Amino acid sequence: MTSTAHYAVPHGALGDIAFTTYLYYREARHVDATSADFAAWLAALPAACRAHAEARGLASSRSITDFKRFLLEKRGHSLTEFLAARLAPDVLAFWQGLPDENE
Numbered sequence: 892m893t894s895t896a897h898y899a900v901p902h903g904a905l906g907d908i909a910f911t912t913y914l915y916y917r918e919a920r921h922v923d924a925t926s927a928d929f930a931a932w933l934a935a936l937p938a939a940c941r942a943h944a945e946a947r948g949l950a951s952s953r954s955i956t957d958f959k960r961f962l963l964e965k966r967g968h969s970l971t972e973f974l975a976a977r978l979a980p981d982v983l984a985f986w987q988g989l990p991d992e993n994e
Contacts, residue, residue, distance in 0.1 A: 904982040908974070915973045919959035922966060924949060932961045 929949040933941050944952050952958045960970060975983055 901981045901985055904985050907978055907982050908986050911974055911977045915970055916956060916959045918968065919962050922962045924953055924962055928962060932958055
């Protein structure tokens with residue numbers, strides 16, 4: 892887990908980011924996920940994750956955040972653009988400055 896202790900956190904930023912991100916992923920409920928979408932997403936996953944997701948199946952995988960983002964981005968709905976349109980500039984800059992989970 893990454894600590895935000897060494898980042899200048901704008902007041903209310905974490906709540907704003909969390910809620911706006913929640914709204915973004917909630918948009919996936921309006922997307923019809925096809926078996927072709929599921930197959931394309933599976934093909935992009937590392938082998939260990941792929942086997943688990945494949946065993947869950949399409950319907951169950953609709954609750955997986957990574958699959959929701961895949962569906963939205965495939966249809967041109969970028970998380971970054973969604974946040975940029977809704978967050979204050981200093982909050983967006985804070986979010987963009989956070990390290991990725993792989994860093």
